[in-house]
Amino acid sequence: MQRYFVEPANIIDNEVTIQGPDVHHIRNVMRFSIGDSLGICPNDGTLRLARITAIEKSKVTAAIFKTIIENQPEHEITIAQALIRKDRFEWFLEKATELGVTKIIPTGFARSIVQIDENKSTAKLERYRMIVKEASEQSERNVMPLITAFTDLPDIDYSRYDMIFYASERDQKASLIRDVLAKHPKSGKYLFLVGPEGGITDDEVSLLEAKGAIPISLGSRILRSETAGIMVMSAILSQWGE
Incomplete structure (x- = not known):
């Protein structure tokens, strides 16, 4: 699953906002549509699975439906x-x-x-x-x-x-x-x-x-x-x- 790193501040409750160059990647490279799933990483060792709810020119919004905690190396x-x-x-x-x-x-x-x-x-x-x-x-x-x-x-x-x-x-x-x-x-x-x-x-x-x-x-x-x-x-x- 394609994943994107975001700042923790961009996650509020279970909604994530993706901005910057990743928007171009989502829109024009991956060609994602509303309802498609992607991975969100706030750089804390977790993977948040989310579904896209809105795609705009300058931002993409997605709803998180699952959080996976993965063990980090010793x-x-x-x-x-x-x-x-x-x-x-x-x-x-x-x-x-x-x-x-x-x-x-x-x-x-x-x-x-x-x-x-x-x-x-x-x-x-x-x-x-x-x-x-x-x-x-x-x-x-x-x-x-x-x-x-x-x-x-x-x-x-x-x-x-x-x-x-x-x-x-x-x-x-x-x-x-x-x-x-x-x-x-x-x-x-x-x-x-x-x-x-x-x-x-x-x-x-x-x-x-x-x-x-x-x-x-x-x-x-x-x-x-x-x-x-x-x-x-x-x-x-x-x-x-x-």
Whole structure:
């Protein structure tokens, strides 16, 4: 069933109002009619089944007839992904959302080529959130990933995580990610850091290890940054499931 994320304020009693770009999608892409059913997600882990009662140019109204509460994953997976070229970062956002990431921190590393213009940061974050919204709807998630503000590596709040890992392509001590995941419980708050294609500097490694971070290996091949981030999520999905 096609689903749409809405703000909780747009649900009053058992009536939901859908606005914005989703109206175009309902009217012109899905070509829904009055009486058709769709899924409504207020981003609280529930799925509200609703029937369309009115279709107007700027809004769609639907009556909720059933609420489904779905269990959420035991684990919270955050990826601090290095800032990379726009199209690659947006591809990462879409695929990581489909694979079940909980939170994404767009992160500045010393060797990040992409620098964020503060005057454009709000617009960029809005675009990122639209990408994860659409990917969440497509993959039938009931909760969207959180996209945080742009954050430099030293400014991440490491204290809120139970375990911290960073992808290391050359550290001989790094264990394969599948072996690391097998040794840890699936429940908990986990932070995975993925650096830029130039790699993580020695100073950054020292900072991370001072925070208790553990190096992990993604295999023998050198991966693009966005591919590494997706490989982390794929390994988690394979090992722990949803």
